[in-house]
Amino acid sequence: xxxxxxxxxxxxxxxxxxxxxxxxxxxxxxxxxxxxxxxxxxxxxxxxxxxxxxxxxxxxxxxxxxxxxxxxxxxxxxxxxxxxxxxxxxxxxxxxxxxxxxxxxxxxxxxxxxxxxxxxxxxxxxxxxxxxxxxxxxxxxxxxxxxxxxxxxxxxxxxxxxxxxxxxxxxxxxxxxxxxxxxxxxxxxxxxxxxxxxxxxxxxxxxxxxxxxxxxxxxxxxxxxxxxxxxxxxxxxxxxxxxxxxxxxxxxxxxxxxxxxxxxxxxxxxxxxxxxxxxxxxxxxxxxxxxxxxxxxxxxxxxxxxxxxxxxxxxxxxxxxxxxxxxxxxxxxxxxxxxxxxxxxxxxxxxxxxxxxxxxxxxxxxxxxxxxxxxxxxxxxxxxxxxxxxxxxxxxxxxxx
Ligand SMILES: Nc1nc2c(c(=O)[nH]1)N[C@H]1C(S)=C(S)[C@@H](COP(=O)(O)OP(=O)(O)OC[C@H]3O[C@@H](n4cnc5c(N)ncnc54)[C@H](O)[C@@H]3O)O[C@H]1N2
Ligand code: MOO
Numbered sequence: 204x205x206x207x208x209x210x211x212x213x214x215x216x217x218x219x220x221x222x223x224x225x226x227x228x229x230x231x232x233x234x235x236x237x238x239x240x241x242x243x244x245x246x247x248x249x250x251x252x253x254x255x256x257x258x259x260x261x262x263x264x265x266x267x268x269x270x271x272x273x274x275x276x277x278x279x280x281x282x283x284x285x286x287x288x289x290x291x292x293x294x295x296x297x298x299x300x301x302x303x304x305x306x307x308x309x310x311x312x313x314x315x316x317x318x319x320x321x322x323x324x325x326x327x328x329x330x331x332x333x334x335x336x337x338x339x340x341x342x343x344x345x346x347x348x349x350x351x352x353x354x355x356x357x358x359x360x361x362x363x364x365x366x367x368x369x370x371x372x373x374x375x376x377x378x379x380x381x382x383x384x385x386x387x388x389x390x391x392x393x394x395x396x397x398x399x400x401x402x403x404x405x406x407x408x409x410x411x412x413x414x415x416x417x418x419x420x421x422x423x424x425x426x427x428x429x430x431x432x433x434x435x436x437x438x439x440x441x442x443x444x445x446x447x448x449x450x451x452x453x454x455x456x457x458x459x460x461x462x463x464x465x466x467x468x469x470x471x472x473x474x475x476x477x478x479x480x481x482x483x484x485x486x487x488x489x490x491x492x493x494x495x496x497x498x499x500x501x502x503x504x505x506x507x508x509x510x511x512x513x514x515x516x517x518x519x520x521x522x523x524x525x526x527x528x529x530x531x532x533x534x535x536x537x538x539x540x541x542x543x544x545x546x547x548x549x550x551x552x553x554x555x556x557x558x559x560x561x562x563x564x565x566x567x568x569x570x571x572x573x574x575x576x577x578x579x580x581x582x583x584x585x586x587x588x589x590x591x592x593x594x595x596x597x598x599x600x601x602x603x604x
Contacts, residue, residue, distance in 0.1 A: 206478035208588075209511070209546045215473050216487050216496075216512055222522030223375045223445065230364055233355050236373035237416055237521040241350040244366040248341040251284070251302040255334040259294040259316055259323055260285075260307035263331040271325040275318075279304060294323060303335050310334035342366070352523050354416065376418040377446060377520040379513075380439035380493075381405045383424040384432060384452040384461055385500060390424065403574065404450045404498070404505040411509045415517040420444060427458040429467075436468050440493060445520060447493050448513065451500025453484040461497055462486055470495055478588055480545040481571035482508040501571035507548050507583065510602070533582060533601040535593055536564030542590040551601065553581025563601045580604055 225239035254260065260279065265271060273294040279285040281300030289295055289306035297303070297310065312334065315327040342348055348366060349359055355371070363371055388402035389395045402424055409419035420442060425435040432452075439447040452461035453475075462475065468490060475486040475497075481504035486497030496513055498505045518524070534556075539549065550573075551563040563582045570576075582601040593599065 204476065206476050206483065206545065207474050209477060209479050212474050212477050212485070212487070213512065213515060216516055217519050220494075220516065220519040223377060223520050225372050226375050227370045227372055229370055230360060230368065233360055233363070233371045233373055234357065235416060236355050236371070236376075237523060238349055238351045238353040238355055238359075239372040239374050239522070241347045242363060242366065242368060242371070244342050244344055244346045244348055246367050247339045247343045248365055249336055249338055252338050253336045254279075254297045254299055254301050254303055254310050255336050256310050256312045257298050258310050258312040258314075258334070260289060260297040260303050261294045261309050261311050261325075262289060262291060262307060263309040263329075265291060266325060266328045271328075273323050273325070275321045275323060277304075308332060308335065354523065374521050376416060377517055378420055378442065378444045379412045379417045379446045379448055379517070380420045380422050380442055380444035381408055381412070381448045381450065382422040382435050382439065383450045384427065385424070386426045386458070388424045388451075402450075404500070404502055407502070407506045408448055408450065408498070408509050408513070411506070411514065412517065415514050416521050416523075417446075417517045427452060427460060429460055429464050432460060432464045433468055436465060436490070440491060444493050446513070446516065447490065447495045448509075449495070449497045450505055451498075453486050453497045453499050455484075459484075465490065465495060465497070478545045479511075480547045480569075482511070482548075483545065485512065487512070499571075502574045503550070503571040503577045506574075506577060510604075511548070529603045530585075531561060531601055531603055532598055533561035533563040533584070535584070535595050535597045535599050536562040537595050539565055539584070539586065539590075539593045541592045542586045542588060544588045546588055547584075547586040547590075548602070549584040549586060550576050550580040551582050551584050552579065553601075553603070561601065563599060 276293045277285045278296040279301040280298045284302035285295045285304040289304050295304050311329050316323045383402045383405045387399050389399050391401050412419040422435050425432045449461050452459045470488040470490045472488040477485045484499045485508050488495045498508045549565045551565045554562045563584050566576050582603050585600045
């Protein structure tokens with residue numbers, strides 16, 4: 204049986220995927236969304252030259268003498284600029300954020316002045332222009348300050364607000380329908396029958412989808428029955444899902460009917476069976492405009508395939524930079540035997556040595572049913588097909604989890 208290399212499968216999966224359409228959302232709802240177009244500032248910030256400290260707005264040339272006294276002629280709190288002009292020998296009481304009045308060019312902080320009635324004595328002379336923020340210090344009207352590809356985070360949103368955008372153009376969230384399959388599955392929180400287990404993959408995959416910026420839609424658990432399975436699959440189409448993720452039933456057993464039923468529903472198969480471990484029975488195709496990703500049922504296989512295939516697919520739909528930035532170099536913390544023809548993603552503990560090098564120590568058991576080990580793993584060691592036996596201390600590529 205021939206197995207497709209991981210890179211080829213990924214290339215096929217991403218071929219022709221372009222960012223989804225855009226929508227406009229209020230700023231408050233734009234966190235973690237992907238910006239759809241470059242954003243220009245509608246204003247200059249600060250819009251006027253502003254004081255950066257509480258103190259006195261003065262004319263620097265007044266400080267030429269030994270011990271200077273200045274006359275206070277008014278006050279400028281933030282939001283209420285002083286309308287007159289500061290003449291020689293004069294000062295204006297000013298507060299952080301207020302416009303620096305005409306005539307003044309420097310802020311004397313109040314700690315360096317002694318006030319007596321309407322007079323101040325300068326205790327320590329500031330340098331020319333001290334604590335004055337010139338207009339446009341941060342940005343100017345028309346500046347492009349945010350541009351795709353960008354996942355909007357708190358600091359971008361604060362900037363967009365300062366630019367006076369109340370709404371932002373973002374890429375529509377990919378809708379990901381998630382369908383668990385298997386007679387043996389019951390939902391978390393319910394009592395399984397004697398031969399049943401708790402379904403877990405959909406929870407992990409939904410969280411991954413949300414983390415990547417998609418919108419998960421859980422379709423529930425379908426029994427291994429073609430009619431029921433077809434009904435569930437049709438719901439994904441009715442819901443206009445961008446992606447249908449099926450969980451389990453992807454392999455070759457008599458009850459692994461997912462591909463067959465998808466085929467009868469009109470799926471165009473793109474690939475099936477990948478040279479990777481875990482995740483060999485991974486399958487992909489198209490059902491109309493819905494992309495189908497059939498993840499293997501074994502929990503670790505499901506989640507690792509989600510990370511390696513579903514995440515890049517979502518990234519491409521969101522116009523995000525392709526490629527996984529979490530790949531790093533580490534040093535093997537234990538020996539590994541020669542690899543076979545499948546690219547291996549070896550679950551490993553992650554630590555650092557005294558020099559700050561990452562150490563990836565493979566777990567001795569690598570069964571793809573063991574979620575406990577995956578949760579304990581800090582990294583997946585990537586081993587190409589037919590990698591030779593490797594000793595502890597060898598540098599290896601890892602995916603940080
Ligand atoms: N004769 C062969 N048998 C198998 C092969 C093969 O090549 N020849 N491949 C094996 C590999 S590798 C994998 S991976 C599994 C995957 O098979 P399926 O995708 O058909 O998965 P299932 O058989 O439905 O389930 C496998 C396992 O995972 C449990 N499961 C399923 N769904 C969930 C879920 N949503 N949450 C938690 N656990 C789930 C299920 O109960 C099974 O224990 O096939 C091998 N077999
Ligand atoms: O590929 Mo399976 O995922 O080895 O268990």
